[in-house]
Amino acid sequence: MRKYYSRILLILYDILIFAFIQWFMNIVYTGTVRLSFAGLMHQSALMLACIAYSRWAGQLHRQVWRYGGIQCYTRLILMDALGFGIYCSLEKILPIEHVRFDSMLATYGLFSLATLSMRMVYRYAYKCGNQNNLLGKLLRALLRIFAFGRVLTEAEADSGRIKIAIIGAGRVGLSLAEDLLNNSKAQYIPRCFIDIDKDKIGRDVRGIPILSESEATFEKLREHRIQEIVFAVPKMSRTRKLELYEYYQKSGFGIKNYDFPSMEIPGRKRQMREFSVEDLLFRKELQVIAPGTCSYYRNKVILITGGGGSIGSELCRQLAKMRPKKLIIADIYENCAYDVQQGLAFAYKGDLDICVEIVSVTNREGLARVYEEYHPDITIHAAAHKHVPLMEKNVLEAVNNNVFGTLNVLELCEEYGCGRFMLVSTDKAVNPTNVMGATKRVCEMITQAYSTRGRVRCSATRFGNVLGSAGSVIPLFKRQIAAGGPITVTDRRIIRYFMTIPEASQLVLESGAMAKNGELFVLDMGKPVRIWNLAESMIRISGVSGIEIVETGLRPGEKLYEELLCRKEELDRTENSMIFVEREEPLSMEELEKKLTILTEACATGRDEEVKMALHRVVPAYRTPEEVNGLVAADDTFIRSHGEETRDEGTPGDVTGAETSRISAGAIG
Incomplete structure (x- = not known):
């Protein structure tokens, strides 16, 4: 039951927000045609069913919102838009009391915006609630409200996990970060990326900053409490890999290689492992096998x-x-x-x-x-x-x-x-x-x-x-x-x-x-x-x-x-x-x-x-x-x-x- 606690709690909050918006639109908003109690229940049940179905179809229930990024929020908006389309179609053909389209749009839009805002505030509170000032105290209070009790901040929750810097914010590096963030039992937690792509440097990916190589000094990495460096650039040349390995070796950080096999082997999973001499001293392994x-x-x-x-x-x-x-x-x-x-x-x-x-x-x-x-x-x-x-x-x-x-x-x-x-x-x-x-x-x-x-x-x-x-x-x-x-x-x-x-x-x-x-x-x-x-x-x-x-x-x-x-x-x-x-x-x-x-x-x-x-x-x-x-x-x-x-x-x-x-x-x- 503990596994589903946060999901149940989130659904409860969504229902409360929905009930408030329905009351507001039906009682306060003068542009709405007043519905009977039965009509209000029918409209509410239909709208909730359409919302639940679209969010389930988009697998939003699997999302860990404290690590949510722009792609998660975008998916929420898109799935709610899908649900609204389904709701409008059913509302016209079912034998229930009807409301005006602008009222339906306003109700649905307010609900989607409110639930999206709640998740963004929760993410912000989780990430920044460790500050020792008035804002930090306020954010920690919000976390307690959200979770009906004490919730660890990001710094506290990650205290037992190994903090890593990922070299490479490309497809492989992002895949590694995504896997770690979505696995609450993972031993590692990414705290920053290191990349040379000017279009990526200075930006965040799911709240994780992308640093340039010049920015990623040993002091800067220690500020992020980095413990290990993980190489996640499969196409990096051997000479460059050896150069970076020798540089970061001086820092005292652990150094690992993200093993990303190009040919999947049953029973073998991608893993972080220690560098081998072969990784550093020889050219990248070549794939000789042709598809046929x-x-x-x-x-x-x-x-x-x-x-x-x-x-x-x-x-x-x-x-x-x-x-x-x-x-x-x-x-x-x-x-x-x-x-x-x-x-x-x-x-x-x-x-x-x-x-x-x-x-x-x-x-x-x-x-x-x-x-x-x-x-x-x-x-x-x-x-x-x-x-x-x-x-x-x-x-x-x-x-x-x-x-x-x-x-x-x-x-x-x-x-x-x-x-x-x-x-x-x-x-x-x-x-x-x-x-x-x-x-x-x-x-x-x-x-x-x-x-x-x-x-x-x-x-x-x-x-x-x-x-x-x-x-x-x-x-x-x-x-x-x-x-x-x-x-x-x-x-x-x-x-x-x-x-x-x-x-x-x-x-x-x-x-x-x-x-x-x-x-x-x-x-x-x-x-x-x-x-x-x-x-x-x-x-x-x-x-x-x-x-x-x-x-x-x-x-x-x-x-x-x-x-x-x-x-x-x-x-x-x-x-x-x-x-x-x-x-x-x-x-x-x-x-x-x-x-x-x-x-x-x-x-x-x-x-x-x-x-x-x-x-x-x-x-x-x-x-x-x-x-x-x-x-x-x-x-x-x-x-x-x-x-x-x-x-x-x-x-x-x-x-x-x-x-x-x-x-x-x-x-x-």
Whole structure:
């Protein structure tokens, strides 16, 4: 009952105002034709019914009037106008005593004006009733009258809520403020906006002032009792966001990002969250998926090998939104596969058919049972060993899992009539300098060769390093900063391409949907990032001083830079401006068989060195990291140009390599 107390009270006041105006118009106003008591009751009941209906139709009963703004008052006037039209129509046709039109208009107009004024006075009293002067006392008295008792002023009512300043008074910022103001149980309350639009600065939105960046000094924000700053500008550039973040970090306010996903996920709500390093140091996440792509995967049975991994699990989440007929998660590690299954089951409340199969891609018999049971329409092959230094030590395992595991999956696709095979590849397959990259290059060769012989349409998709994936550099740096340092970087010259896990997953799905047969897809990943600069930027935004960066030397198989294309001049565009196709003649099946025989014989020896030598024979572009890194180190122009590109584009960090490696938050920026 407490929930409806204010609504009932408001209706009571409206009825009292209506009764007074009817008495005034019928008794005092000389222009009114006197009605009998029965006629007055009929007219009053009809008018009240029309008012009640129009206001209910306009959902005015849901409005929290203490936060009312111009749009709320305008809606009240419009709904009352609608009610008046209905009243006039019914009054003429019903068998009741009639009054003149000017009398009806005057009565209805006075009532609408009076109820509107009451709500505006209530809003003003609620907002300004905390003043310690005669006006403040009068307003507090009005509040008590309105509520039949003590009502908290805005300052008192908001005392337990976190006061925030919203950066951005655009659509997203206003949506956030609206949600918070209309939710009496919200933890946050907006007190001001900060914007750069001159047309907005100086104005109010629902009583919340819009300040310019120059006006929003730390002192001014403290006057508004701000506790946290919330960024609500989805299209803000990374450079500008980082600049503002570092500025407001000095104020001591909490800083949050309003997560406003462009692709809605069932079970996921918009939320304010802490800034991540990815938010600040990398370009805005790109949406690769085209509108028509979802229909390609809808109502299909889809098998994802490695479905519990970083990329595989995100592929599952992206595909779930496209409503497949069945989603099969195949993985050797049951814990990760279980987590993905449970997360999707919770998000889709049983509306998604998910199956988990614990099987290794090297286990052909076990994998065959999966194909026999489900007969998938599409196979996305994401299962692979990917850790570069570990695979240098475990060459035989890398070849067995990556190469022959891929071969198993492709052959079973042929055997059981799976129409599509998509290989998840890596930039390390281009001119590889390590075992992992070389094995993935062989996987690409297998995929392209099989596209020429069977019924399965095959494609491979290649991308760079993935932010936040298991074993990636950013989680490592975070742990090292949290532990007080040092941050370890193998070489200050190292350069890498980066993309987010959703981008990588969407690229695989988008390219797979557009593939005809045999394509090797590559994403335009923009400028590379210097890892040393990334480490410096992460230290700076962490606010922790005295963190040291230490060079540890290149790891086995590691090279100073990664490439995305074997021959950049041999490149075709697709209908998606971000996705390209590398033109390359596939191997014949005879050539592929010879290469696989070389690897098979080497693996039979059980010696890693023999297998590595065989990889060099099978992949002509496979060279030692010392050879490639020596060439790059000798080409000083290459190193300097990539470093300058990185800084010009505003990628992580603007501290040059010549500066000291021991830095603090106060020493930079």
